[in-house]
Amino acid sequence: MADSGEVTRLLRAWSGGDAEALQQLVPVVESELRLLARAYLSGERACQVLQPTALINEAHLRLLEWKPAEWRCRAQFYAVAAKMMRRILANYAIASRRQKREGGAILVSLTQAGGVPDRNEDLVALDQALNDLTKIDERRVQLIELHYFAGLATEEAADLLGISPRTAYRELDLARTWLFRALRG
Numbered sequence: 721m722a723d724s725g726e727v728t729r730l731l732r733a734w735s736g737g738d739a740e741a742l743q744q745l746v747p748v749v750e751s752e753l754r755l756l757a758r759a760y761l762s763g764e765r766a767c768q769v770l771q772p773t774a775l776i777n778e779a780h781l782r783l784l785e786w787k788p789a790e791w792r793c794r795a796q797f798y799a800v801a802a803k804m805m806r807r808i809l810a811n812y813a814i815a816s817r818r819q820k821r822e823g824g825a826i827l828v829s830l831t832q833a834g835g836v837p838d839r840n841e842d843l844v845a846l847d848q849a850l851n852d853l854t855k856i857d858e859r860r861v862q863l864i865e866l867h868y869f870a871g872l873a874t875e876e877a878a879d880l881l882g883i884s885p886r887t888a889y890r891e892l893d894l895a896r897t898w899l900f901r902a903l904r905g
């Protein structure tokens with residue numbers, strides 16, 4: 721894992737307009753972003769077109785375009801990166817679903833079809849459920865994104881959001897329960 725202080729220093733320098741800081745930041749955070757991308761894509765089918773490198777590259781491009789007034793810390797950066805990866809995957813799943821409806825589906829036998837879960841549907845449903853939960857309690861969604869999508873420890877997520885770890889654990893449990901019910905109908 722990259723040194724938190726170094727990442728924060730580079731983020732702040734980049735926020736201040738130092739282009740060299742961005743050049744130094746990219747290799748420092750690359751390995752952690754790759755771990756996040758692999759975790760996101762771990763359950764995807766072998767024929768999946770989107771690979772961790774492509775997901776990271778797309779996230780890099782979006783991070784370059786989106787620049788807050790000031791990067792505060794490493795955790796904020798990874799939270800934003802995680803949210804961007806989630807949106808990229810959701811958009812990809814929506815596009816894939818659209819292509820499938822328009823005749824771009826891959827032909828498989830009935831025996832193969834039983835073992836091929838449609839993760840695109842799961843990603844779209846999860847993204848929609850998180851969007852719905854945002855309307856009710858945005859902080860719980862932030863905790864989910866920080867913990868599951870950005871890979872931060874619950875304590876780190878709590879620190880970033882300015883709440884106690886105990887509150888973070890309780891709210892994560894409530895968010896997971898809400899999401900489970902929302903996804904199960």
